[in-house]
Amino acid sequence: MSQKQRCLLIVEDDIGLQSQLRWSFEDYDLVIAGDRPTALALLRRHQPAVVLQDLGLPPDAAGTTEGFATIAEILEEVPHTKIIVVTGNGDRDNAVKSIGSGAYDFCFKPLDLEVLRMIVDRAFRVHELEAENRRLRSQSPAVFEGVIGNxxxxxxxxxxxxxxxxxxxxxxxxxxxxxxxxxxxxxxxxxxxxxxxxxxxxxxxxxxxxxxxxxxxxxxxxxxxxxxxxxxxxxxxxxxxxxxxxxxxxxxxxxxxxxxxxxxxxxxxxxxxxxxxxxxxxxxxxxxxxxxxxxxxxxxxxxxxxxxxxxxxxxxPLRERAGDAVTLARHFLEQAASRHGRTVRGFTAKALKAIAEYPWPGNVRELENTINSAVIMADEKQIGLEALHLGAVDDDILDLQKVRNDAEKRAIQRALTQASGNLSRVASLLGISRPTIYDLLDKHGLKRPTSPD
The missing domain is CATH 3.40.50.300 (P-loop containing nucleotide triphosphate hydrolases)
Incomplete structure (x- = not known):
């Protein structure tokens, strides 16, 4: 289970119950919130797989409006999150309502920690299985009446x-x-x-x-x-x-x-x-x-x-079909290898990057001809960049750190614009603290706003 999949968000305003739950789930990566804004900020920052959610939250600790509003916003931002609702003993109406609102399961107070532990463990397992199914579906090309493309x-x-x-x-x-x-x-x-x-x-x-x-x-x-x-x-x-x-x-x-x-x-x-x-x-x-x-x-x-x-x-056109060029290339390689009796089994990393970035002015027909020719002329088990005759590509095949840094910088710039430079609002939008904002501004060489908050 990955680090993100082990993250459990507890949304509970009772300090004593927070401590009890912290002890009970110490083997998970816990983050705890006492109200809706904090819960949403932690959600954006950590993207927990499972949320243990109390319905009575301030400023409506005696009611359920804040709890149901939190459920709705969590599922709107991260739809695959498994929410386990904690509600008062015998409050079956709100328990059923929470399931209708998209919650995964519920548990009544006073909590039976052994039962709750079983529910939480099962929720993590279901989340992991669903994530794996989505990953496998995304890797399998959609085939529609002979047409391939996801x-x-x-x-x-x-x-x-x-x-x-x-x-x-x-x-x-x-x-x-x-x-x-x-x-x-x-x-x-x-x-x-x-x-x-x-x-x-x-x-x-x-x-x-x-x-x-x-x-x-x-x-x-x-x-x-x-x-x-x-x-x-x-x-x-x-x-x-x-x-x-x-x-x-x-x-x-x-x-x-x-x-x-x-x-x-x-x-x-x-x-x-x-x-x-x-x-x-x-x-x-x-x-x-x-x-x-x-x-x-x-x-x-x-x-x-x-x-x-x-x-x-x-x-x-193929240039507007994000990801389809690589999917089609693999399909055409299998066909061509079988048709010509070749043992070519795949592409090098640079070849795949070139296929993904090339604009393919001749679209699928050009791609199929290119792969067919490369399979016929291949001397190795994998099709290399040179066999495709598409030109050179950058050496940074999949620089995830660069991708993350670029995305992080763009997000900060967008938040600064939306918040008109107000760092408190920027921190809220990004779900991080003000000191972290200062560190990120320095990290990405962004100028600190001169106007006061």
């Missing part, structure tokens, strides 16, 4: 896909090249009621303008030279399923008008044909283009834009 930006995109997929709304996926737009389109299809139907994709930028219409709408035999048989277009092939119009921003204006008619009437007319064919298709569109800018330039129809963007989902 970052907040990706989790938000997952939630939008889950919400929109069961509907019949037309979805517009926006994102740079290589952000996984087709993967997300397939996820929309698989999570919809059409998952048993076909998923058909067509890249509007990869097909010459003269052929794109025939690919989308099909053609009749003899419609033009070389049309030797009747051929269905992609729209018809996707009936009862989903059609992805990838890179729709590159579609020529002349074809946009015909596509708009399809959106409005849900019928297609093959080239050289006279028959209107009704089709039932879910349309998903994707583009890396700035469609509003294309509309302003006269290169994209505004009415079509509103048809295709009933719900728009922005897929974040």
């Amino acid at each position: 970052s907040t930006a990706m989790l938000n995109a997952y939630r939008m896909v889950e919400k929109v997929s069961p509907s019949s709304a037309t979805v517009l996926l926006l994102g740079e090249t290589g952000t996984g737009k087709e993967l997300f389109a397939r996820a929309v299809h698989r999570l919809s009621s059409r998952h048993g139907g076909p998923f058909v994709a067509i890249n509007c930028a990869a097909i010459p303008d003269a052929l794109l219409e025939a690919e989308l709408f099909g053609y009749e035999k003899g419609a033009y030279t070389g049309a030797h048989k009747q051929t269905k277009g992609k729209i018809e092939l996707a009936v009862n399923g989903s059609l992805l119009l990838d890179e729709i921003g590159d579609m020529p204006l002349t074809l946009q008008a015909k596509l708009l008619r399809f959106f409005e009437e849900r019928v297609v007319e093959r080239i050289g044909g006279r028959e209107l064919i009704p089709v039932d298709v879910r349309i998903i569109c994707a583009t890396h283009q700035d469609l509003p800018a294309l509309i302003r330039d006269g290169r994209f129809r505004e009415d079509l834009f509103y048809r295709i963007s009933e719900v728009s989902i922005r897929l974040p």
Whole structure:
């Protein structure tokens, strides 16, 4: 159990009971508070795993308002804290209310120290197990319909896909090249009621303008030279399923008008044909283009834009997905090593730092190609920085002391600003004493405020 996990905060205003509890829990790292402000200051400073909380605190020692207010503020600041409430003998209503407010357990006065010890020990164990579970979950990459990523930006995109997929709304996926737009389109299809139907994709930028219409709408035999048989277009092939119009921003204006008619009437007319064919298709569109800018330039129809963007989902570039580059790199390394029969097992520390810091202008596609190439060319068991060809990185791979000092300095500067230089208020905001403030100001080379408190 770590030092922080062994910290027990006792919130009790009775001096005699404080001494009794101090003796009973001497093997824990104890901090004791007699009121709510002190308790919150100690909470911020020590972040105890468990809090033993009396409900009757000054200035409402005869009541419970201060006790319940303390519980609420502790859980707001550190939600995973285990709070054990101490209340009067037989006061079951407040005991039950405290559990409803988020407390872990309760104990009645007069205290049975043997029972209380068992409750406290169990609370520490539960806190430790929950912390380990959170750590393991954070290390396991979230996999959503074939898409990997734990970052907040990706989790938000997952939630939008889950919400929109069961509907019949037309979805517009926006994102740079290589952000996984087709993967997300397939996820929309698989999570919809059409998952048993076909998923058909067509890249509007990869097909010459003269052929794109025939690919989308099909053609009749003899419609033009070389049309030797009747051929269905992609729209018809996707009936009862989903059609992805990838890179729709590159579609020529002349074809946009015909596509708009399809959106409005849900019928297609093959080239050289006279028959209107009704089709039932879910349309998903994707583009890396700035469609509003294309509309302003006269290169994209505004009415079509509103048809295709009933719900728009922005897929974040890899540089905005904190932590995902390393997660994806490890995934791609395992795939590449298995595919090429290599025994590469991981990355050096400098390689991981370079992967995390590189902006990846080609996004996931560039990362996958980089890792695949590095695995093929690797001479060692681990992929080194040189094999990635991403450039040099700083030597401070993980300088925790520097990170802590920088964070500490920023926190002090922010507190000084909020408190307008009043050191008493700064100490309260940071949960430390005034002498400690003076030491920290000197440590970080910060100028002491000249105005009196």
